[in-house]
Amino acid sequence: MPHKFRLIVLICWLMALASISCGRQPATRDETQHDPLPSWNDTRAKQALVAFVVRVTTPETPDFVPPAERIAVFDNDGTLWSEQPIYFQLAFALDRIKALAPQHPEWNNREPFKSVLAGDVNSALAGGEAAMLQIVMASHTGMTTEEFERIVRDWIATARHPRFNRPYTDLVYQPMLEVLAYLRAHDFKTYIVSGGGIDFMRPWTEKVYGIPPEQVMGSSVKTKFEMRDNKPVLARLPEIDFIDDKAGKPVGIDKFIGRRPLMAFGNSDGDLQMLQWTSAGSIPRFGLLVHHTDAEREWAYDRESHIGRLSDALDEAPQHGWVVVDMQRDWKVIYPFQQ
Amino acid sequence: MPHKFRLIVLICWLMALASISCGRQPATRDETQHDPLPSWNDTRAKQALVAFVVRVTTPETPDFVPPAERIAVFDNDGTLWSEQPIYFQLAFALDRIKALAPQHPEWNNREPFKSVLAGDVNSALAGGEAAMLQIVMASHTGMTTEEFERIVRDWIATARHPRFNRPYTDLVYQPMLEVLAYLRAHDFKTYIVSGGGIDFMRPWTEKVYGIPPEQVMGSSVKTKFEMRDNKPVLARLPEIDFIDDKAGKPVGIDKFIGRRPLMAFGNSDGDLQMLQWTSAGSIPRFGLLVHHTDAEREWAYDRESHIGRLSDALDEAPQHGWVVVDMQRDWKVIYPFQQ
Numbered sequence: 018m019p020h021k022f023r024l025i026v027l028i029c030w031l032m033a034l035a036s037i038s039c040g041r042q043p044a045t046r047d048e049t050q051h052d053p054l055p056s057w058n059d060t061r062a063k064q065a066l067v068a069f070v071v072r073v074t075t076p077e078t079p080d081f082v083p084p085a086e087r088i089a090v091f092d093n094d095g096t097l098w099s100e101q102p103i104y105f106q107l108a109f110a111l112d113r114i115k116a117l118a119p120q121h122p123e124w125n126n127r128e129p130f131k132s133v134l135a136g137d138v139n140s141a142l143a144g145g146e147a148a149m150l151q152i153v154m155a156s157h158t159g160m161t162t163e164e165f166e167r168i169v170r171d172w173i174a175t176a177r178h179p180r181f182n183r184p185y186t187d188l189v190y191q192p193m194l195e196v197l198a199y200l201r202a203h204d205f206k207t208y209i210v211s212g213g214g215i216d217f218m219r220p221w222t223e224k225v226y227g228i229p230p231e232q233v234m235g236s237s238v239k240t241k242f243e244m245r246d247n248k249p250v251l252a253r254l255p256e257i258d259f260i261d262d263k264a265g266k267p268v269g270i271d272k273f274i275g276r277r278p279l280m281a282f283g284n285s286d287g288d289l290q291m292l293q294w295t296s297a298g299s300i301p302r303f304g305l306l307v308h309h310t311d312a313e314r315e316w317a318y319d320r321e322s323h324i325g326r327l328s329d330a331l332d333e334a335p336q337h338g339w340v341v342v343d344m345q346r347d348w349k350v351i352y353p354f355q356q
Numbered sequence: 357m358p359h360k361f362r363l364i365v366l367i368c369w370l371m372a373l374a375s376i377s378c379g380r381q382p383a384t385r386d387e388t389q390h391d392p393l394p395s396w397n398d399t400r401a402k403q404a405l406v407a408f409v410v411r412v413t414t415p416e417t418p419d420f421v422p423p424a425e426r427i428a429v430f431d432n433d434g435t436l437w438s439e440q441p442i443y444f445q446l447a448f449a450l451d452r453i454k455a456l457a458p459q460h461p462e463w464n465n466r467e468p469f470k471s472v473l474a475g476d477v478n479s480a481l482a483g484g485e486a487a488m489l490q491i492v493m494a495s496h497t498g499m500t501t502e503e504f505e506r507i508v509r510d511w512i513a514t515a516r517h518p519r520f521n522r523p524y525t526d527l528v529y530q531p532m533l534e535v536l537a538y539l540r541a542h543d544f545k546t547y548i549v550s551g552g553g554i555d556f557m558r559p560w561t562e563k564v565y566g567i568p569p570e571q572v573m574g575s576s577v578k579t580k581f582e583m584r585d586n587k588p589v590l591a592r593l594p595e596i597d598f599i600d601d602k603a604g605k606p607v608g609i610d611k612f613i614g615r616r617p618l619m620a621f622g623n624s625d626g627d628l629q630m631l632q633w634t635s636a637g638s639i640p641r642f643g644l645l646v647h648h649t650d651a652e653r654e655w656a657y658d659r660e661s662h663i664g665r666l667s668d669a670l671d672e673a674p675q676h677g678w679v680v681v682d683m684q685r686d687w688k689v690i691y692p693f694q695q
Contacts, residue, residue: 085568162610206570219614229424230614231545240610242603242629249632251610264581271501271579271590273612275558275569290581293588
C-alpha cells in the first residue's frame with residue numbers, strides 16, 4: 018500500500034516537527050500541566066510525595082530508578098479505605114454468620130456465634146483471638162475458591178456501611194486513589210500488602226483501586242486441590258496459611274514480589290516492619306503513614322485504638338523521614354462521594 | 357502553542373486516514389509480517405499455539421480475552437531449560453555442600469554429606485526424601501535472603517553444565533524463549549510456576565527469560581524478619597514453607613495470581629494438576645506438554661524417568677486437547693548456542 022506508506026512517513030515527519038511521541042511522557046510533564054493530586058492540600062506531605070516521584074523517575078539523574086524496579090506497596094485497612102467502627106472484613110464475617118445460621122442451629126447455644134446472632138459484637142469478640150478465629154473460619158472456609166469469590170462479590174455489592182449508609186467500597190480515600198493513579202502513570206506497579214484476607218480483597222480491588230488480583234497480598238487460609246465430579250476445584254480449609262501483618266508483611270513482600278519496594282504506605286503499627294524493610298534499601302525510598310486525625314469527616318484515633326493502633330510507627334517516623342499525613346490538614350476531601 | 361496544537365490535530369487526522377494508532381498492533385499483524393516462532397518447525401504444535409493466540413487476542417471476535425486476563429504459566433525444569441542429568445538446582449546444592457564443607461568437619465562422617473563430598477551422588481540420594489531435605493536445608497538456609505541471592509548469582513555465573521561445558525543458563529530452550537516473547541508481545545503476563553526453589557530462580561529469570569521476580573513462583577522455605585545491627589533482614593529458616601509441585605501448582609497459582617491462567621506449559625506429571633486447573637476454565641484454554649524425545653540434541657525420557665516423569669499427563673493430553681511437543685520433530689534448534 019504505497020499510498021498508506023507515504024501517509025505514515027508524512028505523519029512521522031510531522032510528529033518529529035511537533036516534538037511529540039507515542040511513548041510515555043517525561044516524569045515532570047504532568048506536574049507542570051495539571052495537578053495529579055487535586056484532593057491534597059499543598060502541604061509538606063504532598064510536596065514530599067511529588068518530589069520523590071520526580072526524583073526517581075527523571076531520566077539521566079543520579080536517583081533514577083528503572084520502571085521494572087518501581088514497586089509501591091499499600092496497606093489496605095485505614096490506608097486505602099476506612100476501618101471503623103470495625104474492620105469491614107469483620108462486618109462481612111458477622112453478616113456471613115447470620116446468613117449461615119439457619120444451617121447451624123447449634124450456634125444459638127455456642128459462643129462466639131450466639132453473641133454474633135444476638136447482634137452483640139463486643140461479647141462475641143470477648144473471647145479474643147480464639148473467638149475471632151472461629152468467626153473467620155466459619156465464615157471464610159468450607160467452600161471452593163470460586164464459591165467464596167461469589168459470596169464476597171455479592172456482599173460487597175449489597176452491604177452498607179452503618180455510618181454512611183453506602184457500599185463499603187465508597188469509603189475509599191479519594192487522595193489515595195489519586196496517589197495510585199499518579200504512581201501508575203509513572204510506571205510504578207502498585208501492590209496491596211494487607212493484614213486482611215487476600216481473597217476478601219481480590220474480587221473488587223481491580224475495579225475500585227485499579228489493582229489487579231495478582232498485585233494483592235493478604236492473609237490467607239490453606240486451600241486444597243480436589244477433583245469434584247471430575248472437575249478440579251480448590252477447597253478452602255479451616256486452617257491459617259499466612260498472616261500478612263507486622264513482621265509478616267516484609268516476609269510476604271519477599272515471597273510475592275521478590276524485590277524491595279521503592280515506596281510504602283501504611284497507617285498503623287501493623288505496617289511498621291513493612292516500612293522499616295522498605296527504608297532499609299540502599300537507594301532512596303519513601304515511606305508514608307496516614308494519621309487518622311479527622312473525627313468529623315472520618316475518624317480520629319491513634320495510640321490507644323485497638324483498631325489500627327498507630328504508636329511505635331509514629332515514634333519511628335522522624336528518624337526514617339517517613340511522611341505523616343494529617344488527614345484533617347492534608348486532605349481536601351476524604352471520600353470520592355464528598356467531592 | 358497554537359502552531360504545535362494545529363500540527364497535532366493534523367497528525368491525528370492523518371493517522372485516522374491511514375488507520376494506524378499508537379497502541380498495540382492487532383494480533384495478526386506480526387504473524388503476517390514475520391515468523392514469531394522461527395525455531396519451531398511448521399507442524400501441528402506450532403500451528404495450534406499460534407491459532408490459539410490469534411483466537412484470544414483478535415478484538416471483536418467471540419473468544420477475545422482482555423489483556424488483563426492474559427496469564428500464561430510455565431513450568432521451569434524441563435519446560436524452559438533442561439533438567440538432566442540432574443536438576444540444575446541439585447547441582448547447585450551439591451556444589452554448595454562442597455563449598456561449605458571446610459566449616460563442617462562433621463560432614464566427613466555423616467550421610468548424606470559424606471557421599472556428596474566423595475562425589476557419589478547416587479549414594480547421597482539413596483536416603484530418599486530425608487537425605488534430599490538435609491542437602492537442601494544445609495545448602496539453601498541459614499543465611500539472609502540477600503546473602504542467598506548473592507550465592508545464587510555467583511554460582512549461576514561460574515558453574516558449568518557437565519555435558520555442554522557451558523553456564524546452566526545457556527541450556528534454555530530457544531523455541532520456548534520465542535514463545536515467551538511472542539506471548540508478551542500479545543500482552544500476556546508470563547509466569548514461572550516451578551517445583552524448584554523460588555529464590556534459586558529469581559536472581560536470573562529476568563535476564564534469561566524476561567520474567568521479573570514478581571512473576572516467578574516456586575517452592576520456598578520460611579523466612580523470618582529480624583533486626584541485626586539495627587538493620588532489618590529476612591533470615592532463611594530450615595523449614596519448608598510451600599512445595600509448588602503437582603497439586604501445589606494450582607494452589608500456588610491461586611495464591612500468587614488469583615486468577616486462572618489462559619495458557620499453561622509443562623513437561624511432566626508434576627505439571628498435570630496445573631494443566632487440569634487451567635483447562636477447567638469456562639472459556640477456551642491452552643495446554644502444552646514438552647515431550648523430551650531428542651536423545652541426540654538434548655535427552656530422551658518420559659514414563660520411566662525419575663526426573664521429569666511424563667506418563668499420566670501424556671495419557672490425559674488427548675482428552676483435554678493439550679498440545680504435545682515432540683522436541684525432535686517440532687523444534688529446529690534446542691538451545692540458543694546451537695543456532
